[in-house]
Amino acid sequence: xxxxxxxxxxxxxxxxxxxxxxxxxxxxxxxxxxxxxxxxxxxxxxxxxxxxxxxxxxxxxxxxxxxxxxxxxxxxxxxxxxxxxxxxxxxxxxxxxxxxxxxxxxxxxxxxxxxxxxxxxxxxxxxxxxxxxxxxxxxxxxxxxxxxxxxxxxxxxxxxxxxxxxxxxxxxxxxxxxxxxxxxxxxxxxxxxxxxxxxxxxxxxxxxxxxxxxxxxxxxxxxxxxxxxxxxxxxxxxxxxxxxxxxxxxxxxxxxxxxxxxxxxxxxxxxxxxxxxxxxxxxxxxxxxxxxxxxxxxxxxxxxxxxxxxxxxxxxxxxxxxxxxxxxxxxxxxxxxxxxxxxxxxxxxxxxxxxxxxxxxxxxxxxxxxxxxxxxxxxxxxxxxxxxxxxxxxxxxxxxxxxxxxxxxxxxxxxxxxxxxxxxxxxxxxxxxxxxxxxxxxxxxxxxxxxxx
Amino acid sequence: xxxxxxxxxxxxxxxxxxxxxxxxxxxxxxxxxxxxxxxxxxxxxxxxxxxxxxxxxxxxxxxxxxxxxxxxxxxxxxxxxxxxxxxxxxxxxxxxxxxxxxxxxxxxxxxxxxxxxxxxxxxxxxxxxxxxxxxxxxxxxxxxxxxxxxxxxxxxxxxxxxxxxxxxxxxxxxxxxxxxxxxxxxxxxxxxxxxxxxxxxxxxxxxxxxxxxxxxxxxxxxxxxxxxxxxxxxxxxxxxxxxxxxxxxxxxxxxxxxxxxxxxxxxxxxxxxxxxxxxxxxxxxxxxxxxxxxxxxxxxxxxxxxxxxxxxxxxxxxxxxxxxxxxxxxxxxxxxxxxxxxxxxxxxxxxxxxxxxxxxxxxxxxxxxxxxxxxxxxxxxxxxxxxxxxxxxxxxxxxxxxxxxxxxxxxxxxxxxxxxxxxxxxxxxxxxxxxxxxxxxxxxxxxxxxxxx
Numbered sequence: 070x071x072x073x074x075x076x077x078x079x080x081x082x083x084x085x086x087x088x089x090x091x092x093x094x095x096x097x098x099x100x101x102x103x104x105x106x107x108x109x110x111x112x113x114x115x116x117x118x119x120x121x122x123x124x125x126x127x128x129x130x131x132x133x134x135x136x137x138x139x140x141x142x143x144x145x146x147x148x149x150x151x152x153x154x155x156x157x158x159x160x161x162x163x164x165x166x167x168x169x170x171x172x173x174x175x176x177x178x179x180x181x182x183x184x185x186x187x188x189x190x191x192x193x194x195x196x197x198x199x200x201x202x203x204x205x206x207x208x209x210x211x212x213x214x215x216x217x218x219x220x221x222x223x224x225x226x227x228x229x230x231x232x233x234x235x236x237x238x239x240x241x242x243x244x245x246x247x248x249x250x251x252x253x254x255x256x257x258x259x260x261x262x263x264x265x266x267x268x269x270x271x272x273x274x275x276x277x278x279x280x281x282x283x284x285x286x287x288x289x290x291x292x293x294x295x296x297x298x299x300x301x302x303x304x305x306x307x308x309x310x311x312x313x314x315x316x317x318x319x320x321x322x323x324x325x326x327x328x329x330x331x332x333x334x335x336x337x338x339x340x341x342x343x344x345x346x347x348x349x350x351x352x353x354x355x356x357x358x359x360x361x362x363x364x365x366x367x368x369x370x371x372x373x374x375x376x377x378x379x380x381x382x383x384x385x386x387x388x389x390x391x392x393x394x395x396x397x398x399x400x401x402x403x404x405x406x407x408x409x410x411x412x413x414x415x416x417x418x419x420x421x422x423x424x425x426x427x428x429x430x431x432x433x434x435x436x437x438x439x440x441x442x443x444x445x446x447x448x449x450x451x452x453x454x455x456x457x458x459x460x461x462x463x464x465x466x467x468x469x470x471x472x473x474x475x476x477x478x479x480x481x482x483x484x485x486x487x488x489x490x491x492x493x494x495x496x497x498x499x500x501x502x503x504x505x506x507x508x509x510x511x512x513x514x515x516x517x518x519x520x521x522x
Numbered sequence: 523x524x525x526x527x528x529x530x531x532x533x534x535x536x537x538x539x540x541x542x543x544x545x546x547x548x549x550x551x552x553x554x555x556x557x558x559x560x561x562x563x564x565x566x567x568x569x570x571x572x573x574x575x576x577x578x579x580x581x582x583x584x585x586x587x588x589x590x591x592x593x594x595x596x597x598x599x600x601x602x603x604x605x606x607x608x609x610x611x612x613x614x615x616x617x618x619x620x621x622x623x624x625x626x627x628x629x630x631x632x633x634x635x636x637x638x639x640x641x642x643x644x645x646x647x648x649x650x651x652x653x654x655x656x657x658x659x660x661x662x663x664x665x666x667x668x669x670x671x672x673x674x675x676x677x678x679x680x681x682x683x684x685x686x687x688x689x690x691x692x693x694x695x696x697x698x699x700x701x702x703x704x705x706x707x708x709x710x711x712x713x714x715x716x717x718x719x720x721x722x723x724x725x726x727x728x729x730x731x732x733x734x735x736x737x738x739x740x741x742x743x744x745x746x747x748x749x750x751x752x753x754x755x756x757x758x759x760x761x762x763x764x765x766x767x768x769x770x771x772x773x774x775x776x777x778x779x780x781x782x783x784x785x786x787x788x789x790x791x792x793x794x795x796x797x798x799x800x801x802x803x804x805x806x807x808x809x810x811x812x813x814x815x816x817x818x819x820x821x822x823x824x825x826x827x828x829x830x831x832x833x834x835x836x837x838x839x840x841x842x843x844x845x846x847x848x849x850x851x852x853x854x855x856x857x858x859x860x861x862x863x864x865x866x867x868x869x870x871x872x873x874x875x876x877x878x879x880x881x882x883x884x885x886x887x888x889x890x891x892x893x894x895x896x897x898x899x900x901x902x903x904x905x906x907x908x909x910x911x912x913x914x915x916x917x918x919x920x921x922x923x924x925x926x927x928x929x930x931x932x933x934x935x936x937x938x939x940x941x942x943x944x945x946x947x948x949x950x951x952x953x954x955x956x957x958x959x960x961x962x963x964x965x966x967x968x969x970x971x972x973x974x975x
């Protein structure tokens with residue numbers, strides 16, 4: 070047996086492949102990729118130029134090529150696909166699982182897409198793709214594949230096994246056999262295990278399980294994830310408004326959705342606007358970061374303008390400037406903590422939530438406690454260091470107010486964003502920091518002005 | 523059929539259950555939970571008191587109770603389990619999948635654990651649990667379950683189906699049948715689909731697929747996730763150092779690992795130290811946040827002390843204070859963006875990385891571009907607002923330096939943390955913000971002091 074620790078792609082291997090492409094050494098290429106899993110071949114191709122990748126892919130079996138193409142990173146997909154004629158692409162696309170085929174077709178231009186579809190010979194694949202293209206990408210319909218195994222409830226085990234034999238060629242992983250009536254309406258499911266253990270003449274209608282989780286084509290991605298994760302499902306049948314079985318969502322696609330959602334959240338939290346990776350170009354990396362930096366700078370300039378109004382106060386008590394970072398940093402931290410907790414709650418909609426008023430009271434409670442602790446420490450240090458009583462009081466009052474206000478702001482912002490249909494994780498990013506900086510400074514200088522001068 | 527949109531738990535339903543428990547109305551309880559999926563019963567129990575939950579659980583079938591207990595949220599598990607005697611708990615635990623049983627047993631005290639294990643009647647379940655307890659929780663051994671279907675390569679299809687019939691009772695989801703030799707060494711796999719389509723007398727040894735992904739017991743959780751996600755596996759067999767098949771990891775556990783890793787990262791990024799949820803108590807919420815707030819406050823106080831050294835400069839040019847937030851916020855944002863990108867790279871170890879020197883040069887490149895753009899805007903605004911040429915120059919020089927330094931700091935910190943075995947996401951949190959605040963202030967005031975005074 071082969072102990073498959075993940076295939077290690079070495080620079081050396083990539084270089085030898087490149088040389089083989091240059092020398093058109095077909096045998097070497099085919100030999101060295103034999104037995105390498107499609108997901109690993111994809112990784113190798115991502116290291117090559119598009120024309121080299123195409124040369125290699127065209128040497129391989131179309132079904133294998135289809136799997137490799139399905140696994141290819143989005144970043145390299147577009148220039149890569151541009152190397153192909155519509156007809157060449159159609160030959161590979163019709164071998165892909167229908168959901169992967171549609172994902173790929175959605176990346177290319179409308180014109181090219183129509184041409185590729187027109188060139189697909191396999192009528193079933195063509196119909197599947199045309200059908201799936203109707204659904205919004207972010208819905209259950211956009212996630213599902215058409216490939217699944219279904220059996221009429223009137224069939225017996227022998228007939229069903231024969232049907233599986235015919236359908237199974239297109240279906241990589243079976244999971245359950247879906248039982249339907251004469252109008253393709255979903256009735257329930259039979260597992261392969263039960264099929265294997267049942268007597269030959271048993272009717273499917275007598276052994277199927279009528280309880281089955283389903284989801285409708287227009288459910289959101291998030292609902293799909295929620296249902297599949299909550300019930301530990303590896304496949305979820307999708308039905309249309311009339312209860313007809315139209316597709317199936319598999320767990321691998323759900324994992325991709327979960328991973329992408331986590332990445333989006335991470336990007337939003339850190340102020341990176343695109344889906345970038347470290348090995349993207351300097352230009353792409355700069356562009357992905359500049360928007361938030363410029364917005365942050367705008368906040369900083371507003372703060373500068375604001376503090377400028379207090380220049381006279383600062384000239385009298387320059388020590389006032391010293392606590393600016395303390396106020397802004399604490400406000401930022403408190404706001405971030407609060408918003409993150411709400412984002413987490415929003416991502417977990419199945420749990421029963423306490424009423425809004427209770428949630429806000431708790432936010433106040435936590436802020437009150439934490440504000441007290443922080444103030445006690447800060448006041449102690451300030452006194453110990455011989456800071457004036459008055460300035461110490463100003464810092465403490467401002468700090469306490471900032472902790473309270475930032476907590477509320479951090480709690481409400483993601484709720485409002487969610488209502489507006491914006492990813493609430495946006496609130497955990499530079500956004501809340503900027504708002505809190507300005508809020509904190511306003512409180513601090515207002516208190517100082519009132520108490521000290 | 524039942525269109526199972528996720529079961530909606532209403533307050534009303536919970537209250538009626540509570541009343542039924544009070545009145546010991548067993549029939550009502552059993553009737554109203556009939557047909558509710560175990561995962562949903564768990565959600566209901568999470569809303570009840572521990573003694574009420576126990577009363578309900580003891581009315582149900584032990585196998586069902588086991589599934590419900592497996593799904594229970596960690597937060598309520600401990601007080602809940604404390605309601606049970608060791609013997610009662612043993613009765614339920616022995617019906618759980620072995621990995622879930624071990625997860626539960628690891629939550630309770632050593633003494634209670636030993637007692638529960640001693641009370642387990644099912645010898646196989648007992649041995650499985652004792653075996654699994656040997657492995658570190660964060661390894662493949664800690665993730666795997668003992669339940670799986672295996673077949674000797676000498677068996678034919680009929681013998682194998684008979685073996686599946688015997689083993690299948692314990693195995694909720696089969697996925698693949700693992701083929702082993704006489705010493706239990708893993709040779710490969712056969713899918714149920716192939717079993718179903720093969721002739722009765724065919725030997726398993728003739729139809730199994732010898733290529734199979736495996737992982738060893740001491741591999742890390744992250745390696746498990748990587749392999750299963752990369753190869754789109756729904757189950758991964760685990761072998762020991764001698765190649766013997768010892769367990770199996772299923773995709774639902776991997777999804778839990780992915781989700782938890784994302785939550786940990788979110789907490790680290792936002793400075794929340796525990797795994798808290800919005801409906802935890804005010805005390806728990808406060809405690810989870812105070813550590814980072816206090817550290818942040820420490821940073822703020824250091825900054826105050828530092829700025830205090832420049833009081834004389836501030837007295838002469840109070841406008842200097844105005845740009846403190848701009849400098850600290852920009853440094854924070856740049857550092858956060860840089861660290862996040864590295865954290866993302868570290869989480870995706872399969873991709874080929876550019877050499878460290880190239881990565882750092884790119885970091886400098888991106889920082890140089892972004893610094894220039896920001897400076898051009900800030901300088902323009904400052905000139906437009908009639909700020910002195912000298913102060914404008916100080917702000918620009920400091921801003922540019924901070925952008926460069928924070929980029930490098932944000933890039934190196936997660937790399938160093940990773941080397942030290944600390945979750946690198948720690949670097950994307952308040953940590954990097956504090957470091958950058960202090961760094962930025964040092965640069966700003968040093969430049970100001972040198973150029974202005």
